[in-house]
Amino acid sequence: MPESDSRGEAYEAEHVHAVYEQIAAHFSSTRYKPWPIVSSFLSTLPAGSIGLDVGCGNGKYLALNPSIYTLASDRSTNLAKIAASHQPHSAIVADNLALPHPLKTFDFAISIAVVHHLSTVERRREAVGEILAMLREGGRALVYVWALEQKGSRRGWDKGGEQDVMVPWVMKGPKQEKPAKRRGKGERTFQRYYHLYRKGELEEDVVAAGGTVVESGYEKDNWWAIATPREAEVSTA
Incomplete structure (x- = not known):
């Protein structure tokens, strides 16, 4: 593992983005069951709410609440x-660190199992800040x-x-392009970078990114x- 100062955009391009491009179909086939807290968050939003799913994967949460609209x-x-x-619902290609949306516009946002793929603390906090910047007054992000x-x-x-x-990530099938390594006959293993969050670290990142933690x-x-x-938070006090 390289030192933290050698991580960054190029590192993630190799150890995150290139991997997901190759495993997308197989990854999608394993992602279909909603997580309870995410389901609760989306299901209790007011009808007509408009929001973002940042790092949506296969979009498994997009149809969960038919009374809201998600980009x-x-x-x-x-x-x-x-x-x-x-x-x-709509789905576009966009970088978490450069979301192409108007600021202070959306009622809600979700980012599920995404921020941990950013390879430095500065980039993770920037990602959280980018999500929060999209929210209107009173908007909330999960x-x-x-x-x-x-x-x-x-x-x-x-x-x-x-x-x-x-x-x-182990995937069976025909030979894939790098960065996979051959594991067995017709089987490939891809290595994905993750930063595992310790207790309290996510809350620290939210505060550092200019946010207030409502619940965690x-x-x-x-x-x-x-x-x-x-x-x-200040404006509604």
Whole structure:
């Protein structure tokens, strides 16, 4: 693993973006069950709410609440194409650090299992800040990241362990392009970069990014936080 100052855009291009472009279809086939907190957040939004799904993957959350409209985006062209099938919602290709939307416009935003793919603390905080900047006064964002504290999971990660890790994705099928490595006959392994968040770290990133944490918690190997832009919090006082 390189030193943190050698990570950044090029590092993520190789160890995150290039991987998801190649595994998109297989990844999508395994992502269909909504997470409870995400479902609750989206299901309780007022009818007519308009929001963002930043790093939408295959768009599995787009059709969860038919009374709201979501504009989804993903850095992966192949995943965005899959997500675009969830009509009437839209899906575009966009970078989390440069969202092409008007500021202070949306009622809500979700970013599920995305920010942990940014490879430095500065870039992770910038990503959170970009999401918060999209929200109108009173808008809220739900952000999920993988937790370091996963002692009970099959991965066995726990507090005190390495936070910057490579996580394998094994895919059977015809030979793929790099950065995969041959594992067995017709099987390929791709390595994806993750930053595993320790307890309290996501809240720290939200505050550093100019947000206020409304609610936060832990759900099955993930830390989550609901946040609002700090300006919005002050203006409603």
